[in-house]
Amino acid sequence: MDKTWNNKAWFLVLPVLVLVAFSAVIPLMTVVNYSVQDTFGNNVFFWAGTEWFEELLSSSRFWEAMTRNLIFSFIILAIEVPLGIFIALNMPKKGWGVPVCLVLMALPLLIPWNVVGTIWQVFGRNDIGLLGYYVNALGIDYNYVQDPFDAWVTIIVMDVWHWTSLVVLLCYAGLVSIPDAFYQAAKIDGASRWAVFRYIQLPKMNRVLLIAVLLRFMDSFMIYTEPFVVTGGGPGNSTTFLSIDLVKTALGQFDLGPAAAMSLVYFLIILLLSWVFYTVMTNYDAER
């Protein structure tokens, strides 16, 4: 749409600007402030320069948490995206099945995150949980409280359970927007099921898939509540992701300096990712 140049539009944006400035800019300035200072309590601060940043970037704890985050995000994407596409392709296109599927599938998305954690904490326990009990009954030794591998499996299964529906709904929305004429044409040409998917459905899902991948990547990169409730970052440190580590440092130990430095580095990574996201999106829209 052609838009008119009008700087008075700033007045319309003003409420949002004030609101977000209050809840984003001021806190962020606090973080920057802490990240370069040290304190011994009593609100006495003195200049620490880049000390916290140097300490952070040379600490193995930070890099381990970061590696865990990246591996986690990668596994999540590798499972959820193909699975989501597959389910979306098999969704009904019309009739009574559509609202039923949509409502039931969207259900996990609306459960508070710590309840998601609670559900899986209970479900996976091998004394009172359905999953844990029967997996053990099958002769597989499964205990997410003690075994790091089992803890990882539990968290990944939980995330797949929780978020695959988002990918499904996005892909489904992309699929229903394909006009019927495309399918009719394919039918006349005798295109195979695979050809229909590869040359009609996949290209049409491009945009929503891009959004799905990037949203899932960023949200899994920021994951906190669910693994915190299920494993509390353990056993040992095996499921301590960046945000769990950060909250531990900031609110648990009140180590303001290190926590602030970590917040900034974390936020810069996210900022970089959003920039890539935004650029790719706008370029895609421009091409269209």
Added chain:
Amino acid sequence: MGGANERTERNAMNGSAATEGLASALSHSDLDRRMRRRGEESRWWWIVPTLYIIVLLLPIYWLINMSFKTNAEIVSSLTLYPHAPTIGNYVTIFTDASWYSGYINSITYVVMNMVISVAAALPAAYAFSRYRFLGDKHLFFWLLTNRMAPPAVFALPFFQLYSAFGLIDTHIAVALAHCLFNVPLAVWILEGFMSGVPKEIDETAYIDGYSFPRFFVRIFMPLIASGIGVACFFCFMFSWVELLIARTLTTTDAKPIAATMTRTVSAAGMDWGLLAAAGVLTLIPGALVIWFVRNYIAKGFALGRV
């Protein structure tokens, strides 16, 4: 395959009229047979969604199942359905003020946040969809980064900021804090819907002598009613599921139900039944909201503005 693909695209571009022409040119029996074969394939369409939904519902069923059991039954043996069903857990929640006030607190700040976010986002989204102004693209990107900001980063500074204003443990503090990610989201969704409304409508209204506020409320808002619905839905959803910030900013008076749930860990061990019942009750608002907006969900997601 390449050839078939090209033909497919050409046929699709010529539109359905051309398609029908081609279809009649083909031998009818051949086409009929193909259509029938596809029909038979689609008879089994329900298997995949059904399996998926069963997998989704199993953990939820387990929670509901547990909520109707006594703690003795939960701990002593694994039963697939409650053998001695009890509503004792629910009774405890509905009669103990420290429990049910958690729900009231959650709903209060979620609704407050929803109203604030959408009200602030409406004019801004209009500005982004209709005008170009100095720094508009940068502003839009900056808003977007806030949607991507990890709550963990903001937990501590929020605590200090709201302490300084004496707002700790009030509903408005949580509502304002959740604006961090809900306002950009609402702007993004509404901008998508508003761009779908032709600009001629605005111009005609101005020529007819409508002032901007009157035009906006009387004509424009009804036109994007479904967009406002979708925006409200997503604001509700993200504020409802968020815990970290809500828990950090509250102690007792505005404590959300999700945070209250953590206190079932007592000296006597976990009160599993009560925990499950509280969990089940947190599912209900989400399920209700989703039922009301079910026809708009796909549209909201289609805009890709989540």
